[in-house]
Amino acid sequence: MAEQRQMHLGLIVMGAGNHVAGWRMPDAEFGSENFALLRRIAESAEKAKLDLLFFADAVNTGLNAHPGMMLRLEPLTLLSALATCTRRIGLAATVSTTYTEPYNLARMLASLDHISQGRAGWNVVTGSSPDAAPNFSREKHPPHAERYAMAAEYLSVMKGLWDSWEDDALRGDKANGTYVDPNKMHVLNHEGPFYKVKGPLNITRPPQGYPVIFQAGASEAGRDLAAATAEVVFTVQQDLEEAVAFRTDLRRRAVLAGRNEDAIKVMPGVCPVIGDTLAEAKARITELAELADPVAAMKVLSDRMGQDLSNFPLDGPVPELPPSDMMQGHAVTLAAVARRSRMTLRELRDFTAASSGHRVICGTAEMIADDLQIWFDSGAADGFIIQSTHYPAPMDVFLSSVVPILVQRGLFRAEYKGTTLRDHLRLERPDHPAAI
Amino acid sequence: MAEQRQMHLGLIVMGAGNHVAGWRMPDAEFGSENFALLRRIAESAEKAKLDLLFFADAVNTGLNAHPGMMLRLEPLTLLSALATCTRRIGLAATVSTTYTEPYNLARMLASLDHISQGRAGWNVVTGSSPDAAPNFSREKHPPHAERYAMAAEYLSVMKGLWDSWEDDALRGDKANGTYVDPNKMHVLNHEGPFYKVKGPLNITRPPQGYPVIFQAGASEAGRDLAAATAEVVFTVQQDLEEAVAFRTDLRRRAVLAGRNEDAIKVMPGVCPVIGDTLAEAKARITELAELADPVAAMKVLSDRMGQDLSNFPLDGPVPELPPSDMMQGHAVTLAAVARRSRMTLRELRDFTAASSGHRVICGTAEMIADDLQIWFDSGAADGFIIQSTHYPAPMDVFLSSVVPILVQRGLFRAEYKGTTLRDHLRLERPDHPAAI
Numbered sequence: 001m002a003e004q005r006q007m008h009l010g011l012i013v014m015g016a017g018n019h020v021a022g023w024r025m026p027d028a029e030f031g032s033e034n035f036a037l038l039r040r041i042a043e044s045a046e047k048a049k050l051d052l053l054f055f056a057d058a059v060n061t062g063l064n065a066h067p068g069m070m071l072r073l074e075p076l077t078l079l080s081a082l083a084t085c086t087r088r089i090g091l092a093a094t095v096s097t098t099y100t101e102p103y104n105l106a107r108m109l110a111s112l113d114h115i116s117q118g119r120a121g122w123n124v125v126t127g128s129s130p131d132a133a134p135n136f137s138r139e140k141h142p143p144h145a146e147r148y149a150m151a152a153e154y155l156s157v158m159k160g161l162w163d164s165w166e167d168d169a170l171r172g173d174k175a176n177g178t179y180v181d182p183n184k185m186h187v188l189n190h191e192g193p194f195y196k197v198k199g200p201l202n203i204t205r206p207p208q209g210y211p212v213i214f215q216a217g218a219s220e221a222g223r224d225l226a227a228a229t230a231e232v233v234f235t236v237q238q239d240l241e242e243a244v245a246f247r248t249d250l251r252r253r254a255v256l257a258g259r260n261e262d263a264i265k266v267m268p269g270v271c272p273v274i275g276d277t278l279a280e281a282k283a284r285i286t287e288l289a290e291l292a293d294p295v296a297a298m299k300v301l302s303d304r305m306g307q308d309l310s311n312f313p314l315d316g317p318v319p320e321l322p323p324s325d326m327m328q329g330h331a332v333t334l335a336a337v338a339r340r341s342r343m344t345l346r347e348l349r350d351f352t353a354a355s356s357g358h359r360v361i362c363g364t365a366e367m368i369a370d371d372l373q374i375w376f377d378s379g380a381a382d383g384f385i386i387q388s389t390h391y392p393a394p395m396d397v398f399l400s401s402v403v404p405i406l407v408q409r410g411l412f413r414a415e416y417k418g419t420t421l422r423d424h425l426r427l428e429r430p431d432h433p434a435a436i
Numbered sequence: 437m438a439e440q441r442q443m444h445l446g447l448i449v450m451g452a453g454n455h456v457a458g459w460r461m462p463d464a465e466f467g468s469e470n471f472a473l474l475r476r477i478a479e480s481a482e483k484a485k486l487d488l489l490f491f492a493d494a495v496n497t498g499l500n501a502h503p504g505m506m507l508r509l510e511p512l513t514l515l516s517a518l519a520t521c522t523r524r525i526g527l528a529a530t531v532s533t534t535y536t537e538p539y540n541l542a543r544m545l546a547s548l549d550h551i552s553q554g555r556a557g558w559n560v561v562t563g564s565s566p567d568a569a570p571n572f573s574r575e576k577h578p579p580h581a582e583r584y585a586m587a588a589e590y591l592s593v594m595k596g597l598w599d600s601w602e603d604d605a606l607r608g609d610k611a612n613g614t615y616v617d618p619n620k621m622h623v624l625n626h627e628g629p630f631y632k633v634k635g636p637l638n639i640t641r642p643p644q645g646y647p648v649i650f651q652a653g654a655s656e657a658g659r660d661l662a663a664a665t666a667e668v669v670f671t672v673q674q675d676l677e678e679a680v681a682f683r684t685d686l687r688r689r690a691v692l693a694g695r696n697e698d699a700i701k702v703m704p705g706v707c708p709v710i711g712d713t714l715a716e717a718k719a720r721i722t723e724l725a726e727l728a729d730p731v732a733a734m735k736v737l738s739d740r741m742g743q744d745l746s747n748f749p750l751d752g753p754v755p756e757l758p759p760s761d762m763m764q765g766h767a768v769t770l771a772a773v774a775r776r777s778r779m780t781l782r783e784l785r786d787f788t789a790a791s792s793g794h795r796v797i798c799g800t801a802e803m804i805a806d807d808l809q810i811w812f813d814s815g816a817a818d819g820f821i822i823q824s825t826h827y828p829a830p831m832d833v834f835l836s837s838v839v840p841i842l843v844q845r846g847l848f849r850a851e852y853k854g855t856t857l858r859d860h861l862r863l864e865r866p867d868h869p870a871a872i
Contacts, residue, residue: 016615024610031608033640035551039520059539061600061638067615071606071640074540074547077516081551084475084520103495103571104510104536111510115471115517134634135539164497170507172467174460177729179452179503198570202497204469204507293613 004410007376008265008383008425009403010052010092011045012234013038015391016068018271020300020353021291022390023067029391032072035081041391042082045089048399049413051424052090052121054214054234054385055079059099060131065299066356076108083116090421092121092214092232097154098147099127099136106161106201113206118420120206123214123234124225126151129303148221153192155213155229159430160188162210164200166432186434209430212421218246218329227253230264231427234385236333236357237268239340243380265425268380269358271387272368274397281362288389289350297353304357305331314346330357355387365401372402373411440846443812444701444819444861445839446488446528447481448670449474451827452504454707456736456789457727458826459503465827468508471517477827478518481525484835485849487860488526488557489518490650490670490821495535496567501735502792512544519552526857528557528650528668533590534583535563535572542597542637549642554856556642559650559670560661562587565739584657589628591649591665595866596624598646600636602868622870645866648857654682654765663689666700667863670821672769672793673704675776679816701861704816705794707823708804710833717798724825725786733789740793741767750782766793791823801837808838809847 015032016023023030029037042053055075075093083091091112095105113120126147133141142150169184188199215222215230226233227250237243251261275281295310302308305321312319318338334357338348354360361371375381388395406412422429451468452459459466465473478489491511511529519527527548531541549556562583569577578586605620624635651658651666662669663686673679687697711717731746738745741757748755754774770793774784790796797807811817824831842848858865 021613023608023615024613026610028610031606033550033606058638059543061636064618070616071601071638073550073639074543076513077544077547077551080513080516081520084517099537100540101535101537101572104540107495107510108513111513114469114509115513134632136537137632165507170467170469172459174462174464177457177460177727179459180506182500196570196573200497202494202507203509291613 006413007372007381007406007411008051008267009412010054010090010267010383010385011041011050011395012054012056012269012385012387013041014056014068015072016066017390018068018355018387019288019389020066020293020297021288022388024291025288025390027390027393032068035073035078037391038073038078039082039085041395042086042089044392044396044399046086048403049416050089051383052092052421053082054121054123055093057094057096058129058132059096059127060129060135064295065303066296076112079120080112080115083112083119088119088416088419090119090121090212090424091116092123092212092421094123094125096125096127096132097151098142099132102154102157102195102197103161103201106158107203109158109211110162110201110203110206113208113211114203118207118422120208120211121214121232121421122211123216124151124155124230125216144219145221148217148225150194152225152229153194157188157190157192157195157197159210160190161197161199161201162206163432164188165204166434167205170204205432208420208422209432212425212427218333222329223250223253226250227259227264228257232265232267232425235266235268236330237380238333238337238359240375240378240380242336243268243375244378247380247382263427265382265427267383267385268375269355269387270372270384271355271358271360271389272398272402273360273362273389274365274368274394274401275362276364278363278367281364284389285354285360285362288354292350292353294349297349300356301349301352304334304352309345312345314349315344318343318345318348333357354389358387365397365405368402369405369409372406373409376411442849443808443817443842443847444487444703445848446490446526446703446819446821447477447486447831448490448492448705448821448823449477450492450504451508452502453826454504454791454823455724455825456502456729456733457724458824460727461724461826463826463829468504471509471514473827474509474514475518475521477831478522478525480828480832480835482522484839485852486525487819488528488857490557490559491515491529493530493532494565494568495532495563496565496571500731501739502732512548515556516548516551519548519555524555524852524855526555526557526648526860527552528559528648528857530559530561532561532563532568533587534578535568538590538593538631538633539597539637542594543639545647546598546637546639546642549644549647550639554643554858556644556647557650557668557857558647559652560587560591560666561652580655581657584653584661586630588661588665589630593624593626593628593631593633595646596626597633597635597637598642599868600624601640602870603641606640641868644856644858645868648861648863654769658765659686659689662686663695663700664693668701668703668861671702671704672766673816674769674773674795676811676814676816678772679704679811680814683816683818699863701818701863703819703821704811705791705823706808706820707791707794707796707825708834708838709796709798709825710801710804710830710837711798712800714799714803717800720825721790721796721798724790728786728789730785733785736792737785737788740770740788745781748781750785751780754779754781754784769793790825794823801833801841804838805841805845808842809845812847
């Protein structure tokens with residue numbers, strides 16, 4: 001009998017709450033710099049056997065934005081700290097390829113993978129905010145196409161650096177005095193249009209070969225890069241049919257790129273809002289909307305759309321704007337939602353405030369489990385990246401009510417089987433090129 | 437009655453053992469990537485109430501070098517992981533200013549300081565190996581003078597970024613919806629010869645204000661930068677009189693730079709080799725010397741001297757070489773030791789293999805305590821950075837035999853009094869400029 005296909009669940013943690021007003025809820029503990037809270041979140045998610053924790057990131061701040069996007073712990077230090085408080089759950093974070101040297105990042109991710117014994121994941125982004133460049137002695141953020149060309153080269157440099165040493169290079173043979181086997185070392189000598197990196201890396205190959213590669217781009221360039229290189233695609237999907245089409249398209253592109261279609265896992269973001277009744281859940285989202293700071297909410301929307309919308313009439317239609325150089329895929333999805341539902345700008349703003357544009361599902365635990373199952377069974381998703389409007393209560397409710405239903409239906413694991421993030425996601429460990 | 441002046445003790449951890457052959461000892465556990473071992477080391481050092489752990493670093497590797505310098509965990513991820521396994525001990529590491537963007541590094545160190553609740557330290561180095569540049573798309577390592585000018589500007593950018601938010605900027609006022617107080621934010625807008633960094637940093641001010649600033653440079657440029665900005669100077673000193681002169685000079689320069697002379701702590705490196713008798717200790721260092729790989733030992737010496745010495749006759753005198761652009765202070769100290777003791781090149785090589793040029797003290801626990809006390813009482817040191825030829829046994833012996841003698845003599849703490857690294861080192865927490 002074939003084993004039942006199971007879904008993957010990640011938790012995207014924003015310590016201030018994913019809803020722009022989450023932190024203001026009476027039962028909210030908050031703070032994207034509150035390590036004690038983040039640690040408890042990680043422990044709870046692991047207890048429920050989730051595949052992974054996911055931390056978004058940016059290398060700039062701004063006033064009047066989502067609180068969790070203004071101030072936060074840096075993700076690689078944070079994940080390393082969480083690695084010692086947990087034993088199994090995967091640990092993934094966004095790091096931009098535009099503002100970090102590949103040698104430094106390859107080391108840090110390898111180090112995290114060693115410290116966590118094979119649980120690191122890296123969400124490759126090219127950096128979407130033009131506000132970052134002036135923090136890095138640069139005049140301008142590079143344009144979209146160039147950022148993607150840089151990212152593709154960057155990724156190949158990273159893999160080359162991770163392959164600096166074959167898996168069994170470290171010998172530690174006391175009798176012979178052989179610490180490493182020099183024949184198992186490979187000097188990269190990369191010279192490309194954007195990077196010149198000699199290598200080798202000063203750390204052995206990560207336990208997972210490479211950390212699991214995540215991507216979130218949905219533009220044409222983003223899809224192509226994902227099809228060629230991503231193992232998990234974190235995506236904004238509001239419509240079941242469109243989500244099925246998106247996943248089908250990505251799997252098709254992966255095959256065209258010479259990969260197995262199951263080597264790429266599509267995980268849309270979802271924000272469940274759970275009540276004992278549907279009415280109670282809806283009341284909760286209304287309560288949150290009423291607490292939202294309209295300026296911060298508009299900043300979240302503007303960032304997502306890639307252009308400032310604060311000067312358009314709130315009760316008019318969502319303005320038709322030319323495609324932005326930032327966040328093309330995300331902007332297209334949001335614009336489609338607004339068009340389909342004939343939203344005013346105010347409505348779209350409040351909609352985006354809840355979950356940065358990801359799908360919000362209100363209902364009882366059973367209704368939410370049904371919804372996730374429908375998406376999963378329809379081929380719209382290999383799993384979901386779960387948001388929590390705030391912490392810890394709504395997350396605890398999801399973990400203790402929805403997850404057990406999914407387990408009971410055989411849709412989610414009751415226990416971890418493997419130890420690495422690749423094990424959880426059923427992704428193959430990449431062989432070292434010398435072993436192929 | 438005035439409180440007795442007490443010494444500070446740090447442990448410089450190299451998982452492969454500080455002696456080039458340490459890992460080969462029968463009782464050695466080893467591996468600079470062996471997190472389980474590093475964690476046990478940290479826990480032992482904390483149990484003995486040491487001030488801090490210190491990790492050296494470099495952004496390149498090479499074959500035939502000290503094993504601990506070839507392959508290692510990246511220090512900021514490592515320290516963040518150790519932060520959750522310990523509660524009091526300080527956590528310091530080397531990070532080069534030449535190959536990391538200040539915005540990224542300021543974030544990570546601030547993040548580490550938050551996660552560890554005020555225990556971060558940063559050893560500011562300009563990067564001493566020319567082998568690093570080709571890992572970072574650069575043709576050449578910048579020359580010594582330029583590296584120091586860059587480092588001085590870099591450090592002021594770092595402090596400016598750490599001051600992006602006043603200490604009480606994070607309000608989290610649920611009732612009013614005020615997450616941060618916008619009047620407590622300061623935009624840096626730095627524009628200097630080497631860096632343009634706008635800010636603000638996307639993390640609140642570190643618990644310590646700034647992480648504790650370490651430096652190790654001993655050249656003229658290094659001393660001036662240290663006098664102006666360093667709080668701990670980690671130094672190579674072989675001779676008591678020279679060490680007194682060095683510390684006196686640094687304290688004088690600190691006063692000239694407008695600082696209190698006690699705001700700078702001078703901590704020479706020391707490698708104790710302990711036996712029940714002096715003869716037993718000496719036998720131990722001989723055993724280690726016999727296990728040393730001569731090629732690796734010569735590489736350590738060449739790196740320290742800043743030039744390749746492998747082609748000179750081993751039994752001839754140490755060659756007189758022009759001053760190098762790398763490691764000027766360190767090279768001068770080693771050359772002086774060789775001259776004073778009329779060492780052959782082979783002898784200097786074996787000497788440097790033990791401790792990278794730091795002072796080795798052989799003896800009983802009592803003898804070692806006496807030696808440290810003499811240096812401390814003579815004004816040669818505010819404390820010491822202790823090495824261990826290998827792990828864990830020699831370190832455990834030091835912690836369980838020498839430290840209790842120092843405690844008994846009132847020279848070292850029996851319990852931590854404060855919680856932060858600044859508390860341990862009796863360094864003032866820097867006020868935010870807006871509060872001065």
